[in-house]
Amino acid sequence: MNFTDAAHYAASAAASAAASAADPASAAAASFSLSALLKAAPAIALEGLRGLDPVLGLALLVIAAVVAGELVHRWTRLPRSVGQMLAGALASPGALGLMSGPDLTPWSPLLDLAVGMLVFELGSRIRPRWLVDNPGLALQCAAEALLSGAAVTLVLYWLDAPPTSAALAGGVAIATSPMITMATVNEAQPRGQVTERLLLMSAVNSVLAVLALKAWRVLAAGGDFVGHGEWVSAAVNATYALCGSVLLGAAVGLLLAWLSRPLRNAQAVAVMQIAMVVLTSLLATGWGLAPLLTLLIAGLVVRDRLGHGLFVEPQLGTAGAALTVLLFLSLGLLFTLEGLGRLWPWVLGFLLARAVAKLVAVAAFARPSGLGWRQSLGLAIALQPAAPLAVLAGASTLGWPADVPAVHAGVVQAVLIGITLMQVTGPWWAQFGLQFVARETNRET
Amino acid sequence: MSLQPFAPSEPLTLGVELELQLVDTRDYNLAPQAGDLLRETARHEGRWDIKPEITRSMIEIGTSIQREHAVLLAELRDMRNQLVRAARRLNIQVAGGGTHAFQHWHEQTIYPGERFAYLSELYGYLAKQFTVFGQHVHVGCPNGDDALWLLHALSRYVPHFIALSASSPFVQGHDTGFDSARLNSVFAFPLSGRAPFTTSWDEFGGYFDKMTATGVVQSMKDFYWDIRPKPEYGTIELRVCDTPLTVDHAAALACYLQSICRYLREERPFEPAEDDYLVYTFNRFQACRFGLDGEIVDPKTKHRHKIREDILRTLARVDEHALDLKALDGSQRIRDTLFEGNDASWLRRQRGRDAPLPAVVEAAAKRWVA
Numbered sequence: 001m002n003f004t005d006a007a008h009y010a011a012s013a014a015a016s017a018a019a020s021a022a023d024p025a026s027a028a029a030a031s032f033s034l035s036a037l038l039k040a041a042p043a044i045a046l047e048g049l050r051g052l053d054p055v056l057g058l059a060l061l062v063i064a065a066v067v068a069g070e071l072v073h074r075w076t077r078l079p080r081s082v083g084q085m086l087a088g089a090l091a092s093p094g095a096l097g098l099m100s101g102p103d104l105t106p107w108s109p110l111l112d113l114a115v116g117m118l119v120f121e122l123g124s125r126i127r128p129r130w131l132v133d134n135p136g137l138a139l140q141c142a143a144e145a146l147l148s149g150a151a152v153t154l155v156l157y158w159l160d161a162p163p164t165s166a167a168l169a170g171g172v173a174i175a176t177s178p179m180i181t182m183a184t185v186n187e188a189q190p191r192g193q194v195t196e197r198l199l200l201m202s203a204v205n206s207v208l209a210v211l212a213l214k215a216w217r218v219l220a221a222g223g224d225f226v227g228h229g230e231w232v233s234a235a236v237n238a239t240y241a242l243c244g245s246v247l248l249g250a251a252v253g254l255l256l257a258w259l260s261r262p263l264r265n266a267q268a269v270a271v272m273q274i275a276m277v278v279l280t281s282l283l284a285t286g287w288g289l290a291p292l293l294t295l296l297i298a299g300l301v302v303r304d305r306l307g308h309g310l311f312v313e314p315q316l317g318t319a320g321a322a323l324t325v326l327l328f329l330s331l332g333l334l335f336t337l338e339g340l341g342r343l344w345p346w347v348l349g350f351l352l353a354r355a356v357a358k359l360v361a362v363a364a365f366a367r368p369s370g371l372g373w374r375q376s377l378g379l380a381i382a383l384q385p386a387a388p389l390a391v392l393a394g395a396s397t398l399g400w401p402a403d404v405p406a407v408h409a410g411v412v413q414a415v416l417i418g419i420t421l422m423q424v425t426g427p428w429w430a431q432f433g434l435q436f437v438a439r440e441t442n443r444e445t
Numbered sequence: 446m447s448l449q450p451f452a453p454s455e456p457l458t459l460g461v462e463l464e465l466q467l468v469d470t471r472d473y474n475l476a477p478q479a480g481d482l483l484r485e486t487a488r489h490e491g492r493w494d495i496k497p498e499i500t501r502s503m504i505e506i507g508t509s510i511q512r513e514h515a516v517l518l519a520e521l522r523d524m525r526n527q528l529v530r531a532a533r534r535l536n537i538q539v540a541g542g543g544t545h546a547f548q549h550w551h552e553q554t555i556y557p558g559e560r561f562a563y564l565s566e567l568y569g570y571l572a573k574q575f576t577v578f579g580q581h582v583h584v585g586c587p588n589g590d591d592a593l594w595l596l597h598a599l600s601r602y603v604p605h606f607i608a609l610s611a612s613s614p615f616v617q618g619h620d621t622g623f624d625s626a627r628l629n630s631v632f633a634f635p636l637s638g639r640a641p642f643t644t645s646w647d648e649f650g651g652y653f654d655k656m657t658a659t660g661v662v663q664s665m666k667d668f669y670w671d672i673r674p675k676p677e678y679g680t681i682e683l684r685v686c687d688t689p690l691t692v693d694h695a696a697a698l699a700c701y702l703q704s705i706c707r708y709l710r711e712e713r714p715f716e717p718a719e720d721d722y723l724v725y726t727f728n729r730f731q732a733c734r735f736g737l738d739g740e741i742v743d744p745k746t747k748h749r750h751k752i753r754e755d756i757l758r759t760l761a762r763v764d765e766h767a768l769d770l771k772a773l774d775g776s777q778r779i780r781d782t783l784f785e786g787n788d789a790s791w792l793r794r795q796r797g798r799d800a801p802l803p804a805v806v807e808a809a810a811k812r813w814v815a
Binding site: 134193303369 | 803
């Protein structure tokens with residue numbers, strides 16, 4: 001059924017109602033057929049939506065996501081992104097089945113742009129020099145990332161996962177979702193030490209996750225299942241991708257700083273930034289680089305060059321805000337809980353090991369880095385949202401990257417379930433950590 | 446609650462308190478991280494003190510009891526260096542200045558604590574608007590009577606200190622046209638302004654008892670006077686100065702006050718009178734509005750002078766005392782300020798024609814470190 005079929009059903013219902021009003025004798029029969037139609041309406045509507053053109057269908061879902069986000073926020077005070085992801089999850093194949101991952105293909109450039117804008121914004125908000133000024137913080141960042149990766153790898157290996165697949169899960173576990181972090185910070189507007197550290201650590205652990213996954217590919221290529229011949233090729237590819245990303249990011253940052261200097265209008269600056277993010281994202285993807293790393297570096301460099309002179313609107317303005325809704329809706333569409341009943345030990349191992357590792361590492365370096373205990377707890381909680389594997393792996397779309405070497409399907413599915421759970425609840429973790437534990441939103445204590 | 450006795454202290458000893466801004470290194474807005482900085486500096490070296498202020502983007506530092514300019518300046522520089530190191534670890538910066546150029550009062554949060562909660566409850570939004578930054582200078586007095594005499598004698602010099610320290614031209618993102626707009630925030634408080642004209646500690650005790658009986662005040666802390674006695678320290682406290690942009694200027698201001706106090710105590714050039722206050726508010730306004738270019742009226746002769754000229758004449762009168770107090774370096778710095786301009790004019794120069802205000806705050810933060 002497509003959109004025209006749905007319109008046909010609606011016209012039939014209207015005609016039937018009109019007939020029953022005009023002819024009392026046939027009212028009973030008409031009433032019967034109307035009640036049958038009303039009973040069947042939800043199924044008919046669903047069929048209608050399923051048959052829609054993917055672009056039109058997603059546009060309708062975006063409207064639903066905006067409403068859902070607003071309602072969830074109004075009723076529960078949860079971040080709007082939770083409602084937007086839930087709208088996507090409801091439409092996913094696992095629920096109503098209105099759309100599926102492949103339906104996102106026409107939208108993939110916009111989704112990449114949405115990710116790129118949030119990552120660029122994250123880069124523009126951090127000052128790497130802080131890691132030099134506070135060595136305790138540098139250790140905290142490194143420990144948090146490394147311990148998360150190691151703990152998840154070891155726990156899954158202990159739970160009989162193949163070592164290569166367990167290592168992949170470990171690499172994924174390192175990252176905190178830069179998208180959820182930025183969206184939550186933009187919405188709640190917290191200010192304080194935990195917020196600044198959350199932004200910095202999300203950036204650092206996302207970069208380390210990208211590096212870990214690149215390293216994993218090199219090591220996996222050296223394993224038995226792919227063949228030794230590809231090891232050198234994978235290593236060269238990883239080095240090229242990393243160095244190229246840094247160079248491209250730095251070049252874009254310098255260029256953007258140079259182009260922004262004469263601009264005095266905030267809107268013009270925002271448009272310039274969006275255009276540069278589009279360009280960078282396309283170049284990074286086309287050249288086989290890591291878009292996340294490239295845009296993060298671009299944001300860092302432009303902030304370093306312009307200092308307070310750089311004005312970055314939250315989500316790069318209204319256009320970015322619209323894309324962010326689309327992004328969270330799409331993340332919801334890609335949610336999967338398939339096989340949870342069978343894979344729950346690995347899922348639980350992934351989630352618990354990651355959570356405990358982040359908590360222990362943050363707390364261990366709390367005092368040496370100048371953080372209080374309550375703030376440490378808030379930071380560890382806010383670091384929980386997980387990042388999509390595709391974003392970390394540098395895939396051009398949010399779908400499962402096709403060029404990943406073969407791994408144990410069960411472990412991958414367990415990781416995807418873990419990511420799903422830590423994405424759909426991610427904004428809540430971030431908000432809870434920042435607002436209620438660290439108390440950094442503008443609320444009196 | 447009756448007025449506590451005035452604890453005697455060594456005459457002309459000094460204590461300096463500075464309220465400081467904590468600013469974000471990214472956008473140079475105020476950073477609500479006083480708690481973090483207090484934790485970082487909890488084990489600082491030296492006898493100086495650091496404590497929270499009413500909102501979370503402020504801290505107050507206080508020196509130990511000092512007698513000479515050089516030692517005071519050394520301690521202030523040590524405080525500044527330790528603070529800057531701690532702030533750097535937190536990715537924030539410390540800055541002087543009487544106001545933050547573009548913060549919005551409604552974004553500020555009250556620092557947790559019984560006293561601050563009480564003030565917030567009592568004064569409402571005024572408490573958050575009190576996110577302004579002043580320098581307070583304590584001068585030791587041997588007894589309450591001497592303290593009150595000195596307090597009233599100093600009243601005619603209040604415009605000097607306002608004009609010399611003025612560093613708050615910008616408020617809530619705009620140039621106010623005032624050199625010291627900070628005092629306008631202080632003036633909003635019902636118990637601000639000048640102390641009542643009482644010349645003995647017993648008489649002042651009677652006034653205090655009457656005020657506490659009305660329920661309007663509970664302690665001396667409830668008075669926001671420009672100069673107020675501090676009986677528990679045995680001092681009078683000058684509260685009209687904006688926090689300067691450098692500790693060097695803060696030390697110079699303190700020692701200028703010390704020299705004037707010695708001059709007044711030893712030479713007794715006039716006797717303070719109630720009528721001195723007839724021109725007090727006008728003079729105060731001139732200093733706030735026009736800084737060193739303002740005009741003040743001499744309460745005795747009724748003549749008008751430029752504040753700059755009045756300070757020059759006063760410096761000439763007190764130089765001998767500055768020499769005895771080893772405060773000539775401080776006096777020289779005050780002279781330099783008369784010709785180079787106060788911190789308010791420096792801040793306006795940083796802004797130039799259309800520089801953004803974050804650039805002004807960044808420049809102020811850099812100057813604090815220099």
